[in-house]
Every structure is written in structure tokens, then in C-alpha cells.
Amino acid sequence: MATTASSTAIRRTGRFLVNVAVVVSILVCAAWLVPSALGYERYVITGGSMSGTFEKGSMAFEKQVPVSELERGDVITYMPPPSSGVGTLVTHRIVAIKPAAGGGTLYRTKGDANADADPWRFELTAPTQPVVEHTVPLVGHAFIALADRDTRMLLVGVPAGVIALLALVELGKALRPGRDAEKTASGDTVAAPSAAGAPPVVPGQTRGTPAARPQGVPAQA
Secondary structure (H helix, E strand, O other), X not given: XXXXXHHHHHHHHHXXXXXXXXXXXXXXXXXXXXXXXXXXXXXEOOOOOOOOXXXXXXXXXXXXXXXXXXXXXXXXXXXXXXXXXXXXXEEEEEEEEEEOOOOOEEEEEEOOOOOOOOOOOEOOOOOEEEEEEEEEOOHHHHHHHHOOHHHHHHHHHHHHHHHHHHHHHHHHHHHHHHHHHHHHHHHOOOOEOOOOOOOOEOOOXXXXXXXXXXXXXXXXX
């Protein structure tokens, strides 16, 4: 009984873990694929310069907007000019839009949590620019974790190990009834059928003479 209860608990735990892994995988895939199908781009917020508006670890969903339609107050993700010394994408709010001396347009941005505007001005050379439309807190942490190879192996390996364990448990259950059936066939005495209408004859019993029920064999109804 203890072994059966333990096996049942293992199976239930394994199934629960597998279900959790499947649900998480579906949610991650949906978060990755659905926005793309709707025309959104995804960016993970890795700094705190926009804290108060959205926090570090948030996922920003952005849509491409014609550069000519950008306005003050739009939050954009862009690469600062090389002279800025910043080598990563920045997600900041546009605080100034001015015509450039030689033509074109100069932009200036600021992080909502920063006291001062960014010290650089820049032009946008592409015809469109990603503008933040929605953010989801904390989701970015999952994508940051998935970027790590060891984390990906853990997320894949644990469910795979649980599935393998469940398969072994089910295999063991499938083999046990076979052994029991073999034991019954080799150790039990089966009464041979008698003539039509007559009760079966048990070895050692004369037909018509009641036989005592062997000890340990249940009575037949």
C-alpha cells in the first residue's frame, strides 16, 4: 500500500510539473509570437531611467510610426549617436524636436526618472521609428533568463526528466500484471469442463459427492 501511494504521489507531482512547464512554454511562445503577428516589436527594459512610468524588467511593445508623425512626449527606442559613448538601445521620452541647421530634424530625449535631459541630440535617418504603446511589468525578466543557455537547459531538462520518470513508473505498472498472470497460470488448478449440464469435476472429488472447500480458496457463488 505504501509503495502504491508513493507511486501515485510521484505520478501526480510529475504530471503537475509537466502541466506547469507546458503552460509556461505556451505563455512564453504566445508573448513572443502574438505581438509580432499584430505588428508590434518587443524590447526588454534593462535600466531604471524610466522608473515611475515603467520599471526595469518590463517588456515594451512598440509599433513603427512614420518619423514625420513623432511628437514631444512620445517614448521611443533608438540608438544614441556614436559621439554619446552609449552603445546600447535607449528607451526615453522625446522632450524636444528642432530643425537641424543643415536640414533635417534634431531630437532630444530624457528618461522620466532622470533630472536632466540626455546630453546628446540626434537625427533619425530611417523612415519609421518604434514608439512605445504598451508595457507589461516583469515579463522582460523571463526573456532575459531565457537568453542564458544554462537557464534554457534547466527549463527543458527538468520537464524532460519528469516525463522520463513517469514513463518508467508506467512501464513498471505494465510489467507487474504480466508477472501476476504468469504466476496464476502455473500455480492454480483449473477445473476441466464436464459433460453438458453437469457441474465441473474437481480432482479428488467424486461426482455427486460434496467436496470440502480447500482451505484458502473462496467459495463460489
